[in-house]
Amino acid sequence: MQEKDSQIQSLMETVNRLQKSVNSTSTPVGFCTTLSSHTTLGQLQIIDFDKTVTDTSHSYNNSTGVFTIPRTGLYQFSLTMFTPSGNLYAQIVKNQQIIGSNYGSGSGISATINTVVWCIQGDVVFVRHMKGQSQQIIHGNGYSTFSGFLIGQ
Numbered sequence: 001m002q003e004k005d006s007q008i009q010s011l012m013e014t015v016n017r018l019q020k021s022v023n024s025t026s027t028p029v030g031f032c033t034t035l036s037s038h039t040t041l042g043q044l045q046i047i048d049f050d051k052t053v054t055d056t057s058h059s060y061n062n063s064t065g066v067f068t069i070p071r072t073g074l075y076q077f078s079l080t081m082f083t084p085s086g087n088l089y090a091q092i093v094k095n096q097q098i099i100g101s102n103y104g105s106g107s108g109i110s111a112t113i114n115t116v117v118w119c120i121q122g123d124v125v126f127v128r129h130m131k132g133q134s135q136q137i138i139h140g141n142g143y144s145t146f147s148g149f150l151i152g153q
Contacts, residue, residue, distance in 0.1 A: 029070055030149035031055040033062060037140035038084065041129035047090065047138060049127070049146045065146075069123040073153035074116060079127055082110040082143040089130035090138075095123050101130070110143065116151065 033049035041047065048065035057070040069075070077092050079100070085107045092100040092115055104111035119125070127146050129136065138144050 027056065028150070029057045029059070029073075029075075030147070031057070031060040031067060032145060032147040033060060034142045035138060035140040035144040036142075039138050039140065041088075041134075041136050041138060043129065043134050044131050045129045047127045047129065047144075047146070049144070051142070064126075066124050066126045067148060069119040069121055069125070071150060071153065072119065072121045074151040075119050075125075075148055076114060076116050076151055077125060077148040078112065078114045078146070080110055080112040080143075080145045082108075082139040084108070084137055084139050086136060087133075088136045088138060089133045091128055091130055092125065093128055094119065094125045099125075 032053040034051045034053060035047070035049050036051045039047070046065045048062070050062050052060060052062050059070045060067045077100070079090060079092055079102050081088055081090055081102060081104055083104050088104045088111075090102045091098045092102075092113065094117060099117050100113045100115035102111050102113040125148065
């Protein structure tokens with residue numbers, strides 16, 4: 001009888017462990033942020049999208065503009081930027097490697113880039129102004145956004 005109780009206890013522990021695993025991987029990962037005000041950008045400046053609309057995993061830091069990958073998998077990232085005047089160049093960067101570049105020109109023109117990339121837990125992704133460009137303005141008031149989500153594992 002004691003052996004059966006031990007087996008039942010072991011099976012219950014296995015079920016609990018598997019349930020926790022299912023719950024942790026079924027939680028969606030996604031974020032959407034906007035820029036609240038116009039920002040003049042310097043060379044290679046990380047663009048701090050300071051207003052978080054959604055962040056299901058609490059992985060976007062709106063003080064630094066950096067999203068830290070909470071779970072390994074395939075992610076989609078999107079950058080929409082709007083410039084009130086002139087040109088604007090920006091990049092989506094993962095661990096200091098450029099994974100997408102975006103360019104908007106002219107007054108009142110927006111530009112969007114989407115990229116899909118494999119990420120490992122702990123990787124960092126952010127948007128920065130491009131090297132060689134200075135004193136360009138990105139429009140705030142919700143017109144410029146940075147977002148991403150986990151597609152699959």
